[in-house]
Amino acid sequence: MKLKIKDVATAAGVSPATVSKVLTGQEVAYAINAATAERVRRVALELGYVPDAAARNLRTGRTGQLGVVLAATSPSEPVGELGELNAAAALRRTFDGAILAGLGEAARQHGVPALVVYPEGPEGEAARFLDGRIDGLLVSRDPLRPHQLLDHLDPQRLPLVALWTQQTPDAVGHVDADHRGGTRLATEHLLRLGHQQIVYYGAGREGPEHFALREQGYQDAMRAAGLGGGIQRTHASGRLVSLVEGGCTAVVAETDLAAAAVARTLNVAGLRVPQDVSLVGFDDMVGAEFIAGGLTTVYHPAAEMAAQGVVTLLARLAGHPPERLLVPTRLVVRRSTAPR
Amino acid sequence: MKLKIKDVATAAGVSPATVSKVLTGQEVAYAINAATAERVRRVALELGYVPDAAARNLRTGRTGQLGVVLAATSPSEPVGELGELNAAAALRRTFDGAILAGLGEAARQHGVPALVVYPEGPEGEAARFLDGRIDGLLVSRDPLRPHQLLDHLDPQRLPLVALWTQQTPDAVGHVDADHRGGTRLATEHLLRLGHQQIVYYGAGREGPEHFALREQGYQDAMRAAGLGGGIQRTHASGRLVSLVEGGCTAVVAETDLAAAAVARTLNVAGLRVPQDVSLVGFDDMVGAEFIAGGLTTVYHPAAEMAAQGVVTLLARLAGHPPERLLVPTRLVVRRSTAPR
DNA sequence: CTGTTAGCGCTTTCAG
DNA sequence: CTGAAAGCGCTAACAG
Numbered sequence: 207m208k209l210k211i212k213d214v215a216t217a218a219g220v221s222p223a224t225v226s227k228v229l230t231g232q233e234v235a236y237a238i239n240a241a242t243a244e245r246v247r248r249v250a251l252e253l254g255y256v257p258d259a260a261a262r263n264l265r266t267g268r269t270g271q272l273g274v275v276l277a278a279t280s281p282s283e284p285v286g287e288l289g290e291l292n293a294a295a296a297l298r299r300t301f302d303g304a305i306l307a308g309l310g311e312a313a314r315q316h317g318v319p320a321l322v323v324y325p326e327g328p329e330g331e332a333a334r335f336l337d338g339r340i341d342g343l344l345v346s347r348d349p350l351r352p353h354q355l356l357d358h359l360d361p362q363r364l365p366l367v368a369l370w371t372q373q374t375p376d377a378v379g380h381v382d383a384d385h386r387g388g389t390r391l392a393t394e395h396l397l398r399l400g401h402q403q404i405v406y407y408g409a410g411r412e413g414p415e416h417f418a419l420r421e422q423g424y425q426d427a428m429r430a431a432g433l434g435g436g437i438q439r440t441h442a443s444g445r446l447v448s449l450v451e452g453g454c455t456a457v458v459a460e461t462d463l464a465a466a467a468v469a470r471t472l473n474v475a476g477l478r479v480p481q482d483v484s485l486v487g488f489d490d491m492v493g494a495e496f497i498a499g500g501l502t503t504v505y506h507p508a509a510e511m512a513a514q515g516v517v518t519l520l521a522r523l524a525g526h527p528p529e530r531l532l533v534p535t536r537l538v539v540r541r542s543t544a545p546r
Numbered sequence: 547m548k549l550k551i552k553d554v555a556t557a558a559g560v561s562p563a564t565v566s567k568v569l570t571g572q573e574v575a576y577a578i579n580a581a582t583a584e585r586v587r588r589v590a591l592e593l594g595y596v597p598d599a600a601a602r603n604l605r606t607g608r609t610g611q612l613g614v615v616l617a618a619t620s621p622s623e624p625v626g627e628l629g630e631l632n633a634a635a636a637l638r639r640t641f642d643g644a645i646l647a648g649l650g651e652a653a654r655q656h657g658v659p660a661l662v663v664y665p666e667g668p669e670g671e672a673a674r675f676l677d678g679r680i681d682g683l684l685v686s687r688d689p690l691r692p693h694q695l696l697d698h699l700d701p702q703r704l705p706l707v708a709l710w711t712q713q714t715p716d717a718v719g720h721v722d723a724d725h726r727g728g729t730r731l732a733t734e735h736l737l738r739l740g741h742q743q744i745v746y747y748g749a750g751r752e753g754p755e756h757f758a759l760r761e762q763g764y765q766d767a768m769r770a771a772g773l774g775g776g777i778q779r780t781h782a783s784g785r786l787v788s789l790v791e792g793g794c795t796a797v798v799a800e801t802d803l804a805a806a807a808v809a810r811t812l813n814v815a816g817l818r819v820p821q822d823v824s825l826v827g828f829d830d831m832v833g834a835e836f837i838a839g840g841l842t843t844v845y846h847p848a849a850e851m852a853a854q855g856v857v858t859l860l861a862r863l864a865g866h867p868p869e870r871l872l873v874p875t876r877l878v879v880r881r882s883t884a885p886r
Numbered sequence: 887c888t889g890t891t892a893g894c895g896c897t898t899t900c901a902g
Numbered sequence: 903c904t905g906a907a908a909g910c911g912c913t914a915a916c917a918g
Contacts, residue, residue: 223890226914257911261912263599269600271662271679320613323650323660325651492832563904600894604894
């Protein structure tokens, strides 16, 4: 049967309490005798003793586990529908994968036993199920649609850190990628290449939080270059083509997927990337290498962001005030941009 | 403070034992009085009582949680290196994301409270940390490299189901995509289009398990079509070009990434897809739409596979014998294949 | 420095 | 059909 702390105690000739003290390795007022501690550790290792998590959790009131709520990917949004361009859902899974990779790795490095993952579901459900299972929660919201999970959780009872958003209540920290800085980088790159008439392709302010930020980054760069008057945005292919015919030589797209659409539109209109138009995307999604012969884009640091999320949450658990962090992006230059 | 079962009991005018019986909703020899049960449920809901997971786990010896070990994505393999084609790591994360999405959704549907995720680490580490935290474990191995985690776990003590492999010990069930059937579908599609000289591009039998299976599927289709003598494989670009010049009109690539490499090679040699050569990939990765103008490929059902993994593991927990399942793939026809 | 004791919150016999 | 009592395995006070 499974070993109990008492078995180890007997084998080592000490009391269960001593074993506990040695194994938890905590700071005690009066330390444990080094020889005793060593003996206990050796015996525990030899016997292969592993403390029972449930008992420990019950006693201490903590679990040493962190929770993550991932944005739901509903089954009604299949990935890779026959012949159809619906990479958006797949893309979200890519980010989920990167986020999990980042979270998991960081958790391990920081000695957190495990991550409890819960897919977003009916409001409050996650809160109820996770209650008592975790010490703190990371909420990875889907930037493409709002959700109210944060409203259903009490940050006083359960320390919270939100990922992938910059809009959180005071008691909730957050970690997001620096979307605004990213498009700024992209636009500056085009400016450096001599482009002046640069159009932003995207939903912009009318879109979700991140898209609004991305457009602002473009505007920041344009204004800083004294081209504030030339700020243009469209999400209509027809308009884009006429803008290019009217002298625009570069496009900043709000996502790689949008960039792919732009590339296709330009191609149909007989315009070549990058000879006629330079094109920059955002996300550096899997497959960006294949868009427009190799898309220059902004790397979205999902894994890094997630790792920061763990750090931030652990700091929160240690009593530090909520932090608000932006993880820097970086430009990935490929072949879709060229000097004017 | 947090509510205890006793508080509910007092409020409902019954004993804690009764509350427990009602709330766990188990089959008891003599049922609970319907009115009492109803009253207890109502009170519990009104008060917002949630049973303490740790206490319950300790008492029952089960946790209601399933674990998942994900293949490690080491930090030394950054995604999206500057300008470099290293989509492989990113691709794995895509699959991780799909797997998590599938697992999470299935777990929720089956009423499993949560998934505990642990990244693959030093041997035995996962086993030690997960001990006592979960009722069963899904091991998602990285098909690209062997690992010994399965050897460090005792399927008798912890029910195990492996994902993404078809080679597991007797006591361990597994769920994998039908790689062999997938390339068979792809090859049959080319045969139907009139192609006869079809070459397989990949590492094949010399590669990992899945790649060997994929090549076999190609061979199956060729043999079934009476073209067993024309079976050809290469992983060398130069050789591929000369094969095409020698009359080969179609290529089955072992992955979408490989297909992208093929497309590039053919392009450089002045050959067009699909006019000169038809090309089929495997995985339907994010971005496959952009390879060779829209890659015809085999959809890799990662999410479906993961969902099956949960079902299989739950069956295992219910006492059923280990299952071995293959989840069917399906062909996604785009624009990289054409009649001969 | 080490051992004894009590009890975390729940479920489950076993009596009533 | 319901309640009383015991105890899951561990840790934290408090004695020694």
